[in-house]
Amino acid sequence: MLNANIAAAETAGKAVAASGWFLENAWLIWLFPAVSFLLILLFGKRFPRGGSEIGIAAVGASFVFSLLTAIQWISEVEGGAGGALTQSITWLTNDGQAIGAGIMIDGLAVMMIFVVTVVSLLVHIYSTDYVAGDRRYTHFFAFLSLFTASMLFFVTASTTLQMLVGWELVGVCSFVLIGHWWEEKDNSDAALKAFFTNRVGDMGLIIGVSILFFGAGTFSVIGVNEAAITGSMSHTVTLAAALCLTAAVISKSGQFFLHTWLPDAMAGPTPVSALIHAATMVVAGIFMVARLYGVFFEGFSIGGSSINTLALIGGLTTLVGATLAFVQNDIKRVLAYSTVSQLGYMVLALGVGAWTAALFHLFTHAFFKACLFLGSGSVSHAVHSFDMKKDMGGLRKAMPHTYRTFMIGTVALAGLPIMSGFWSKDEILVGTGGWGLFGGTGGNGAYTVMLAMGMVTAALTGAYMTRVVYLTFFGEFRGHGTPHESGPRITVPLWILGGLAIVAGFINFPAGFQLVPASWEEKFLHWVEPVGVSYFPTIKHATPSWTLAIVSVIVALIGIGAAYYYYFVRVRAVSPVATELPDGPTSRSAVARLGHRILVNKYYLDWLYTTVIVGFVKGPLAKAAYWTNQNVIDRVVNEAGTRSVQAGNIVYHKVDQLVVDGIVNATGKISDSSGEELRRIQTGKVQQYAAIMFAAATILAGIFIIVI
Amino acid sequence: MIAEHVAFGIIAAVMVASALRVVTTRDIMHAALYLVIVLAGVAALFLLVGAEFTGITQVLIYIGAVIVLFLFGIMLTRTDFDQDEETDHKRKFPAILTALLLLAVMIGALVDRFEDVKLDANLPGGQTPQTTAQVSDELFSQYIVPFEAVSVLLLAALIGAIVIARREEGG
Amino acid sequence: MYLNEMLLLGAVLFCIGVYGVLARRNGVLVLMSIELILNAVNINLVAFGAFHDTVQGQIFALFVITVAAAEVGIGLAIVLLLYRNRRSIDLDQVDLMKG
Numbered sequence: 020m021l022n023a024n025i026a027a028a029e030t031a032g033k034a035v036a037a038s039g040w041f042l043e044n045a046w047l048i049w050l051f052p053a054v055s056f057l058l059i060l061l062f063g064k065r066f067p068r069g070g071s072e073i074g075i076a077a078v079g080a081s082f083v084f085s086l087l088t089a090i091q092w093i094s095e096v097e098g099g100a101g102g103a104l105t106q107s108i109t110w111l112t113n114d115g116q117a118i119g120a121g122i123m124i125d126g127l128a129v130m131m132i133f134v135v136t137v138v139s140l141l142v143h144i145y146s147t148d149y150v151a152g153d154r155r156y157t158h159f160f161a162f163l164s165l166f167t168a169s170m171l172f173f174v175t176a177s178t179t180l181q182m183l184v185g186w187e188l189v190g191v192c193s194f195v196l197i198g199h200w201w202e203e204k205d206n207s208d209a210a211l212k213a214f215f216t217n218r219v220g221d222m223g224l225i226i227g228v229s230i231l232f233f234g235a236g237t238f239s240v241i242g243v244n245e246a247a248i249t250g251s252m253s254h255t256v257t258l259a260a261a262l263c264l265t266a267a268v269i270s271k272s273g274q275f276f277l278h279t280w281l282p283d284a285m286a287g288p289t290p291v292s293a294l295i296h297a298a299t300m301v302v303a304g305i306f307m308v309a310r311l312y313g314v315f316f317e318g319f320s321i322g323g324s325s326i327n328t329l330a331l332i333g334g335l336t337t338l339v340g341a342t343l344a345f346v347q348n349d350i351k352r353v354l355a356y357s358t359v360s361q362l363g364y365m366v367l368a369l370g371v372g373a374w375t376a377a378l379f380h381l382f383t384h385a386f387f388k389a390c391l392f393l394g395s396g397s398v399s400h401a402v403h404s405f406d407m408k409k410d411m412g413g414l415r416k417a418m419p420h421t422y423r424t425f426m427i428g429t430v431a432l433a434g435l436p437i438m439s440g441f442w443s444k445d446e447i448l449v450g451t452g453g454w455g456l457f458g459g460t461g462g463n464g465a466y467t468v469m470l471a472m473g474m475v476t477a478a479l480t481g482a483y484m485t486r487v488v489y490l491t492f493f494g495e496f497r498g499h500g501t502p503h504e505s506g507p508r509i510t511v512p513l514w515i516l517g518g519l520a521i522v523a524g525f526i527n528f529p530a531g532f533q534l535v536p537a538s539w540e541e542k543f544l545h546w547v548e549p550v551g552v553s554y555f556p557t558i559k560h561a562t563p564s565w566t567l568a569i570v571s572v573i574v575a576l577i578g579i580g581a582a583y584y585y586y587f588v589r590v591r592a593v594s595p596v597a598t599e600l601p602d603g604p605t606s607r608s609a610v611a612r613l614g615h616r617i618l619v620n621k622y623y624l625d626w627l628y629t630t631v632i633v634g635f636v637k638g639p640l641a642k643a644a645y646w647t648n649q650n651v652i653d654r655v656v657n658e659a660g661t662r663s664v665q666a667g668n669i670v671y672h673k674v675d676q677l678v679v680d681g682i683v684n685a686t687g688k689i690s691d692s693s694g695e696e697l698r699r700i701q702t703g704k705v706q707q708y709a710a711i712m713f714a715a716a717t718i719l720a721g722i723f724i725i726v727i
Numbered sequence: 728m729i730a731e732h733v734a735f736g737i738i739a740a741v742m743v744a745s746a747l748r749v750v751t752t753r754d755i756m757h758a759a760l761y762l763v764i765v766l767a768g769v770a771a772l773f774l775l776v777g778a779e780f781t782g783i784t785q786v787l788i789y790i791g792a793v794i795v796l797f798l799f800g801i802m803l804t805r806t807d808f809d810q811d812e813e814t815d816h817k818r819k820f821p822a823i824l825t826a827l828l829l830l831a832v833m834i835g836a837l838v839d840r841f842e843d844v845k846l847d848a849n850l851p852g853g854q855t856p857q858t859t860a861q862v863s864d865e866l867f868s869q870y871i872v873p874f875e876a877v878s879v880l881l882l883a884a885l886i887g888a889i890v891i892a893r894r895e896e897g898g
Numbered sequence: 899m900y901l902n903e904m905l906l907l908g909a910v911l912f913c914i915g916v917y918g919v920l921a922r923r924n925g926v927l928v929l930m931s932i933e934l935i936l937n938a939v940n941i942n943l944v945a946f947g948a949f950h951d952t953v954q955g956q957i958f959a960l961f962v963i964t965v966a967a968a969e970v971g972i973g974l975a976i977v978l979l980l981y982r983n984r985r986s987i988d989l990d991q992v993d994l995m996k997g
Contacts, residue, residue, distance in 0.1 A: 704993050706928075707821075710920045714825045721832040724839070731899050739907045746911055746934055750918030755926060762930050765911070769937045772904070773959075776948040781956045781963075785940075788963050793933065793970050800926050800974040804981040822920035826913045833909040837902055844901045844949070861953045862960075870957055877964050884968035892975035894982075 049171035123177035126547035131174035138298035209286035220270025227263030244313030244554035261318030272304030289396030297389035330370025334472035337363030341479035373450020383439035390516035401502035410498035424517035439524030478578030485582035529563035742768035904945035912938035
């Protein structure tokens with residue numbers, strides 16, 4: 020029994036709650052793929068296309084609904100209503116505490132629904148070609164549906180408990196899909212790694228949700244946020260919860276020091292990678308922070324600060340991801356590290372209070388990253404490999420559609436003007452508020468360090484993407500056979516995503532942009548960011564600055580230019596099939612060599628986890644003991660041994676024979692006889708056992724009677 | 728009312744005495760016959776409190792069937808040692824102790840809880856006899872499923888007993 | 899009649915039965931003692947049924963009687979098998995579980 024519970028009732032005098040059929044029935048959007056999952060699993064094999072048509076139909080329906088939901092939401096917002104619409108049913112009642120389940124529809128949820136359904140639909144279509152003929156084709160589509168359904172359930176959740184459920188479901192689906200080809204050990208290892216790494220963070224989420232429940236007395240997202248913002252939950256509790264939730268973000272969204280599972284997750288089929296990286300899995304962490312922003316904003320005291328845990332993690336991640344992307348030869352791994360880096364941007368933005376900028380970047384990133392991933396899948400479909408150095412090169416003529424869309428994605432990722440990535444990245448940099456030197460104002464604090472990190476990453480991003488483009492599409496083909504362009508079921512989704520990667524940025528022109536009518540400015544902010552509601556903290560918006568935009572573009576161009584000079588000029592001059600300079604910096608400079616080695620070894624993080632932390636428990640502890648034994652103890656023993664022999668002889672006759680042997684023998688005898696005594700209890704006679712049982716039960720009963 | 732008490736007292740005394748003989752006599756045949764007395768006493772008690780059907784069933788099944796089974800068992804397993812003093816363990820003390828302890832606990836609990844509760848307390852005119860019709864109504868309506876289950880149990884026990892006790896081919 | 903008269907009689911019979919189960923060496927005698935225990939339980943059931951003026955006590959007693967009959971059948975079959983294998987029904991000799 021649904022009871023419409025309009026948030027505006029609680030926030031009377033503030034924003035009016037939106038209403039509308041599609042908003043109220045948004046739960047249908049996740050229901051379609053959820054039902055599709057069951058249908059495909061049960062009947063998929065009987066369908067002519069192995070169940071893929073069910074998945075596409077369901078996700079297509081979800082997409083149509085999400086589009087209509089978005090339109091209705093926008094019209095409501097434009098009409099002046101901006102409050103979240105929540106509907107809930109009582110899920111279970113425990114000790115008078117009713118725990119609800121339902122949907123919470125606001126700008127954030129609508130935006131996420133849209134992104135997830137668009138990317139998921141295109142991935143579904145793409146997959147019908149990409150995994151055609153796979154032995155677990157039906158199974159693949161079933162879990163693709165469940166993956167989509169879980170993420171949609173997660174983003175529309177109205178309680179933290181539901182979010183937990185969706186979060187775990189997403190994790191399980193990613194495990195299944197990453198390990199889709201589990202017969203190869205690498206793939207199943209990668210799936211396990213993803214799953215276990217995520218378990219670390221899941222504990223953080225469970226603890227965080229529990230803390231919030233005990234702090235705020237409710238699981239409701241709105242209630243929790245309100246408790247944090249109004250201060251009815253003490254700051255210490257809020258901080259503790261925010262830290263626990265941050266742990267969840269670190270693992271789920273591949274943030275620094277638990278990001279290692281993300282590149283390995285490339286073992287899964289490419290469409291899954293696209294889905295994981297663009298729309299579902301990894302953005303769950305970002306969404307969670309955005310959803311519970313009151314907790315984070317108050318917990319970390321984001322306003323008026325210059326550094327905090329969230330921003331620092333984001334900043335480090337963005338740098339680490341970007342640097343690691345340089346040394347990868349696997350095209351998908353480059354993109355994976357690029358995702359790590361871009362997610363770092365989003366976390367950084369959330370950390371500095373640029374809420375809208377983070378979600379805007381999530382929005383644009385979803386399209387260009389999906390475009391890049393599907394593009395890399397198209398390439399590997401043609402050359403049957405992911406290794407850029409061995410099997411690619413010169414593909415721009417053979418695969419014109421893939422090449423062009425990949426270029427669009429690259430430029431958008433590098434953040435060059437008019438592409439979507441430019442607008443969102445620039446907004447994040449603006450939001451740091453650390454740009455006093457560029458003549459801007461506003462913002463929630465002075466995060467100068469974060470601005471610097473973002474700038475450096477902008478340069479690095481341009482550079483590593485230039486490297487990928489050269490190695491893949493320029494020079495001469497280094498692989499075997501003749502690569503061909505992929506079919507329309509692959510290229511059409513690519514072009515759609517490419518188109519979105521160009522235009523997605525236009526929905527949020529900065530304020531005071533002047534080149535477009537003022538009514539076009541900051542549409543995204545207007546539609547997505549909750550204003551005048553009790554569950555969202557009051558955040559300040561920085562005013563954009565032309566100077567900063569120009570500087571960041573110049574920085575990105577410097578990165579691209581450097582890489583261009585190295586690859587397109589120097590390397591190409593060596594040979595069209597060369598992939599690096601024979602006398603490159605790594606062969607000339609020891610420092611460069613060291614840096615290269617560190618990057619190839621991924622900052623030794625995997626080594627730290629598997630060899631040091633895990634291995635410490637099983638191997639090296641023993642090895643260390645053995646080494647100590649051989650080198651230290653043995654020497655001491657040998658030295659001491661010879662001299663001890665003489666002393667030992669004396670001791671043997673005087674002490675050992677008389678005292679020690681006596682004690683030892685006595686101990687043995689005592690053990691022997693006591694064992695003999697105890698053995699008698701174990702007679703094998705059932706009646707004695709029964710007697711003991713009866714007596715014991717009687718004594719216990721007597722105790723109960725006396726006590727009660 | 729006095730008559731009831733007297734009747735109960737006599738039956739109870741006979742039952743306790745017989746029960747003690749059941750567990751102490753050295754002749755296994757005598758033990759079986761004393762058991763008949765105890766079971767008959769139980770049946771009499773059932774009649775005394777108005778549980779007619781159960782009392783009759785007690786007589787039919789226990790005295791009519793179970794005791795006969797016991798007698799068969801005794802005949803088939805008769806050995807010399809039944810007659811000598813080895814029917815009991817040498818050391819009876821733990822068994823006596825356990826039984827007495829149990830008795831003390833139970834008597835303590837019962838006296839404490841039901842000190843002088845009258846059996847017919849809730850019925851001013853004495854208890855109404857629970858008729859056989861009532862028993863059958865309950866048994867075949869509310870307790871029909873357990874009833875069926877028990878009938879299956881009996882069948883299983885029948886087959887089980889045959890399988891266990893069956894002489895192997897040529898054995 | 900007092901309820902306790904019946905209950906105490908049941909308790910005494912129960913304890914006698916327990917003693918018999920623990921002290922007897924003969925398998926058939928142990929089974930007889932078990933019958934004593936079950937009858938003590940039946941007395942309690944019927945007494946409580948009369949006390950509450952319902953027939954449910956009787957019905958449970960009937961079930962117990964039935965189950966007891968089944969138990970005697972199986973128990974005697976086991977004793978018979980024991981006798982056939984060992985020419986004795988002395989339970990003290992059945993100690994294969996001895997540790």
